[in-house]
Amino acid sequence: MLKIKLGLSEVIAFIFLQGKGGNKPFQSDKPEGFLQVERTLNFHLLPKTVKRRVYALKRLQLQSANIEAKFYEEVHELERKYAGLYQPIFDKRRDFVAGAVEPTEEECEWQSDREEEDLAEDLQKKAALEEKQADSAVADDPKGIPEFWLTIFKRVDMLEEMLQEHDEPILKHLQDITVKFSEPGQPMSFTLEFYFEPNSYFSNTVLTKVYKMKSEPDAADPFSFEGPEIIDCEGCKIDWHKGKDVTIKIVKKKQKHKGRGTVRTVTKEVPQDSFFNFFNPVKASPDGMDEDLDFTLGTDFEIGHFFRERVIPKAVLYFTGEALEDDESVRLLLCVIQDLDDEGEEEDEGDCDPTVSI
């Protein structure tokens, strides 16, 4: 059955971030700027009396936008309320994943066509399986679901792109990801919390990323209001154990003394790609003119929203792969857009203010 996901709005967001980056991601079959023409011409040919009435409608439209803002605030309240209802389920998930609690027989009962096929295939794979189990008796009954979150990171393209080889041993210690909504009356935001078991890399037990939102019409452009937008984000300080920080690497450089000609080796730290840079996001360019910066930030907003909307609520479906197919289709769509975007680069006129409505 064909399903269309509300959650896909964040992907469209991504499309548009790319689109605005290069302004025209796809070519129009209409003459350049025809909208502008269509728009003003007609309007100017209207009798003054009719123009008056159109202005009256626009004033009414402003009232609608303000009501809409209230609506989205109530939806946010509803999301907070339901976060509470989901929590016991997410807590159980955390305990099963970490191995803190073993599910009862009843809690594990599962039978579906898919699984039946699986069982059939199982037999075929039995040999290979027993082999594998022979290798390591412990693998027979590991604690909880090993590498549950790391597996998800590896499977979801958007996350896998951030993942570096040196991140993997660290993410094996990731035990839960949760989202917390801002309290009522507080500025609207949500916080992603990444819980780690004690490990040899850093002393933090939880790493956080706060996404700040805005849910009111922009005075300068009220009609474009479509609900809450992510407008900023904030990471956290990771207390790396000595020499364990994977976000930097040490490079040695030989330096020759001008006068004496003696050579000495100096070491300096340079940034290194890592998922953990996610907790040290770039800041938006003040004038919104640095497209690369704002594109990076826009992508960060996408990832934050993707964690909140898809990965956290449906983690097991990303682990098993059941949630991947549609996301993959969209992913491929993004590649298409990216290509078209690159082609259209020279037409670039778009501003890059990286806000993402959700």
Added chain:
Amino acid sequence: MLKIKLGLSEVIAFIFLQGKGGNKPFQSDKPEGFLQVERTLNFHLLPKTVKRRVYALKRLQLQSANIEAKFYEEVHELERKYAGLYQPIFDKRRDFVAGAVEPTEEECEWQSDREEEDLAEDLQKKAALEEKQADSAVADDPKGIPEFWLTIFKRVDMLEEMLQEHDEPILKHLQDITVKFSEPGQPMSFTLEFYFEPNSYFSNTVLTKVYKMKSEPDAADPFSFEGPEIIDCEGCKIDWHKGKDVTIKIVKKKQKHKGRGTVRTVTKEVPQDSFFNFFNPVKASPDGMDEDLDFTLGTDFEIGHFFRERVIPKAVLYFTGEALEDDESVRLLLCVIQDLDDEGEEEDEGDCDPTVSI
């Protein structure tokens, strides 16, 4: 400022309707069916004890899906509540458009950079304007905002495609479009109501289109639940005045009598393209195997959702053109997808059940 619209979900829906029609609208850089492989392989290599825990997580996921359904029901309630808050604004809009009420000076006050430019251009256009006004003194002060809704139909690609020349004189009599939500406790649905002033084409004062929704996980595929879907729609009978029905045309055919060889002329009615076929939608193919039929219906759902989400709430912005630009970008995106879809046609394996999550 970059804006991404929740409302765009309906466009994504459209993308996916097309995507599923041709199943693979865009080419994957990954080997065919790699997801399936990735998915099952990993799962099969898991120790039985771990599989048990994964099944436990899937049972928890079912509980989440049921909570999610309740969430969307509450959102629907919220939409009903806010429909009431918007109504006075929409009533005023209707009265200004129809000319039943003249806005006060205060209600018309409007000044913005755009309008200032407009005024500048105004002067340049003054001559042409005065000419036009000279032509018809009445045009100087017509009633309300003439052809308000027809203009919107002509500007919005999705609607313009349905519009035929013979529809235009009829749609000049369209005075309002509203949406009504189902009462609490009733099956979830929304009804589009098209209000017409008395006219020479049909006797109905309102034409209606009901879109029925479903907001519960599908027992056969609970994990794909993402919120309410349009699952069916129902039009209404248009009481056309004699010879005014634009949805049919009369064709004359000469018939020769086999035996006697006498020739007589017979007339028969054949269907004709018209926007008003919107009120006589096709029925989904029972087995969901007739792709053309289901694609047509899927598109109909899109249009219904587009009326509800975009056209009705922001009509004036479509009239002035201010709402068109983003929709146009998306429109162009759809063209891209359509092209890719056509290329990929032969790979077709997708089912076409035309449901649209909103």
